Amino acid sequence: MGHHIDALVDAASEDGVALDGLRVTHEDDGYRLETPEATRDGLSAADLADTLGDYDDYATNWYFWTNVVGESSPQRRAFLRWVEGADEHAVPERYDALRDGIRREWGQLLVTVTVDDHGERSYDLRHVDDGDHDTSALDEYHEPLAARQLATYDENGRYRPLKTGANLAGGWVFPELDGRDLVETVGTFYPASVPNWYREREGTLDVEHWEDTIGRQTGMYSVVETWNRGDGHEHVDWVAEACCDDSQCVKRREWQYNDETDLDVDGGDGAFPCREPCSLVIAASRKWTRLEGEETRTYEFELTPSEKEQVEDIIEAVADGRVDDIREADVYEGANRYRTRFLRAKLFDDDGNLCGVPTDDE
Amino acid sequence: MQALVIVAHGSHLNPDSSTPTYDHADTIREVGAFDEVRTGFWKEEPSIREVLRTVEADEVYVVPLFISEGYFTEQVIPRELRLDGWDVADWDSDGLSASHVTLTASDVPEKTVHYCGPVGTHEAMTDVIVRRAETVTRDPNVGDGFGLAVVGHGTERNENSAKAIEYHADRIRQMDRFDEVQALYMDEDPEVDDVTDYFESEDVVVVPLFVADGFHTQEDIPEDMGLTDDYRTGYDVPTVVDGHRIWYAGAVGTEGLMADVVLERAADAGADIGDALTVVRERTRKTPQEAN
Structure with missing residues (x-):
């Protein structure tokens, strides 16, 4: 008999148990067990333990949320329940899905939660773009604080000043975190994201x-x-x-x-x-x-229609962060380096003024 | 449950700015003196605004990783933490003596927040400056035949900044360990540019009282002292300048023993930290005497 069933019988004998469709109460004629599928009355403690063996997913689910996750951090509990859709899906269908793995996205993070035969959840955390990669192809980490370094640089090795910037680099995996470490790791990638999400759900953001x-x-x-x-x-x-x-x-x-x-x-x-x-x-x-405190002025530049479009292409490419994606010889792209160097050679004077027009009146 | 929250400036441009904060947080986390150790930043995340909501514990000790009392410790941090009824007068400080106040914060009204004075003005900071000198010279007994310069910003933006420099220079002088001790400044006399004019000792250790390495400690000061014409090419430690060997230490805040000052601040405010101080003092020592 699993310790989760012992714990559940103990809890039922005290205040009763009610979670996710499972309900066990202690009545005058013995224990009463209810699930959406069946109801049993008048059970002795030993009968109850035996019967719970037939509803093991309910029992391990109760044990996980009551004794492993607990109530000490409402926001952690809420986040972990959200990850597996605990408030939307009944235990049998949820456990079926958990055995295959339930996936949730959180920014550019992908959480996959699975369950073992004892109801223990294991959380795999990786970049969303690495969702279909073999774990063996990724760098493995196990300590939540390892996320700090992974969050500091983008894939080009440049500093990321904004943790929630949409430029998180991939190539890593935390393959088997427990619930507490999952929330710590998520909070290291995206600080305060779980507390703020929780407050929003509670209507107190x-x-x-x-x-x-x-x-x-x-x-x-x-x-x-x-x-x-x-x-x-x-x-x-x-x-x-x-x-x-x-x-x-x-x-x-x-x-x-x-x-x-x-x-x-x-x-x-x-x-x-x-x-x-x-x-x-x-x-x-x-x-x-x-x-924006400056007043506008009228400047006069002479550009060919293609040059005007090229200036627009360059602004678009920089604004969308596409500069590094434009191939060196792709001279059909306005923001191509050779095209841009040609434009500079043709239109700038020695002081870097576009079409030789000074910025300020001389 | 008690938590430590270290708050620091951070940077949008320089990834090294937050490194000392994380390092000291890790050191303290490893000794297990607190149930939780968190960090919050003015320019990084979690912001000081949101750091308290990342804490589970009900007793929270907030220690600013700043060098002096002033704009950040008196205005920005209390405002961003949303400390109820904060009044700088409650610190009753002469510019050096802020210890702590105990308040609530409207962001997390169920918690008690002990808001501490900055690390830079704590007396234990003096030992960190000396430890920094030991580390940079790789000599646990450095002092004899050596001069020591403590370098700060100066009073341009904050008069308390110079007070902290003078305070620690005085205390080191009283130790009678170094042949000479001098406070120097970046933007006023006596200036760090003229460091060799202020010392007779052939060997001079120069310790900037800054929390993190950045523009000032890595570019300005080395160039101003003549260690290098261009910071990008680096410099030797020591470098000979005008017949003096200059042992430039870089920001004192990167010294591991800074974790000790953070702990001292929290302990002064009532945190129960057991023997963490002793452990941290030994673990953070890098000089040969205690090498392991």
């Missing part, structure tokens, strides 16, 4: 909109407030389009211009929320505040 977040800045960032003028929020639409789009950040932007005014840009489809403009948005906005 403290979203702080642009106006309030900018309003609380002091020191070198207090200048950003001067960028706001009246009710217009087009400038913040541009900020969100530049920084917060799903192509740039895996968080789902929930902050708006203020309590009453939503931005015109979509917040994205991320699994977990972004509750206020981050430090990167604020630092970039400080630069934009200064740049």
Whole structure:
């Protein structure tokens, strides 16, 4: 007899047991066991233990959520239950799926949870793009804090200043984490993502909109407030389009211009929320505040139609991070290096002025 | 349950900025003095704004990995942590003596938050500067025949910054261990550029009182002292400048013993850390005397 059944009988004799369709109570005429499939009454403790043997998935499920995961961290419990869809799927069908592995995506992370014969869950964590790769083809890690280094550099070895940037590198796997270590590892890749997601589910997420977040800045960032003028929020639409789009950040932007005014840009489809403009948005906005303080001027440049389009191609390629994808000899791409060098050779003067037109009046 | 939260500046540009914070957190995590050890950053994640919600424990000790009292420890961190009723006067500090206050934080109202003074002004920091000198010279008894320079920003942005430098320079002077001890600054006299003018000793250890290596400690100071014309080409330790051997230590905050100061701050605020201080002091020693 498994220790999970002993534990369950003990718990039933005290306060009773109720979880995920399993219900065991202690009545005057003995124990009563209910599942969606069957009900048994008047059982002795030994009968109950025997009968539970026929409902072992219910029993191990109860044991896992009660004694292994427990209630000490409501957000960890909620996240682990979400991973296997525990609130949506009944135990029999969920266990069938768990034996094959249930997959969930969290930003660029892919969690696969499986169950063994004792109801123990094991979590495999890897990059979404590595979902179909053999574990043996990936670098194996077991300590949650190993994620810190994996999260620090992109696939080109460049520093990632934003942990939720959509440029997490792959090639690694945490093949068999327990629930606690899974949540630690996820929290190392995406800090505070689970607490914020949990608060959102509970209806207590403290979203702080642009106006309030900018309003609380002091020191070198207090200048950003001067960028706001009246009710217009087009400038913040541009900020969100530049920084917060799903192509740039895996968080789902929930902050708006203020309590009453939503931005015109979509917040994205991320699994977990972004509750206020981050430090990167604020630092970039400080630069934009200064740049946007300039008045426009009229410059006159002479470009061929193809040159105008090429300038647009270059801006598109840089903005979409495609520069490194453009092949060296692909001169059909406007942002190709040779094409761009030709444009510079033809149009720049010795001081780097486009078409020889100075930036400031001389 | 008690948790330690180390808060630091971090950087959008330099991955090394957060390295000391993580290293010291790891050291403390390994001695098991706290149920949880977390980190939070002004420029990285989790943000100081969200770090408290990553903590499970109900007693939280927050230690700022900053060098001096000032804008960050007095305004930014308390605001971002959402400390209820924070008033800098509660620290009752002369610019060096902030120890801790115990408050709640509206972000996690069920927890007790012990907000500590910065590591840089703790008296234990003096030992870290000396340990840094031992590490860079690979001599556990360094002192005789050596001068020691403690280098700081200066008062341009924060007058308490110079106070911390003077404080530790004085304390090291009183140890009577080094032949000469001098406080030097980046943006005021006595300037680090003229380091060799301030010492008679042939050997001079130069320890910048900075938390992390970055632009100032890796580029400015080495070039200003004449260790190199171009920081990218590197420099030797020691490098001979004007007849003096300059043993440039880099940011003191990268020294392993900094973990000890973090622990001291939390212990001063009431954290129960057992024998962690003794363990950390020995584990973080890199000089031959204790090599293992």
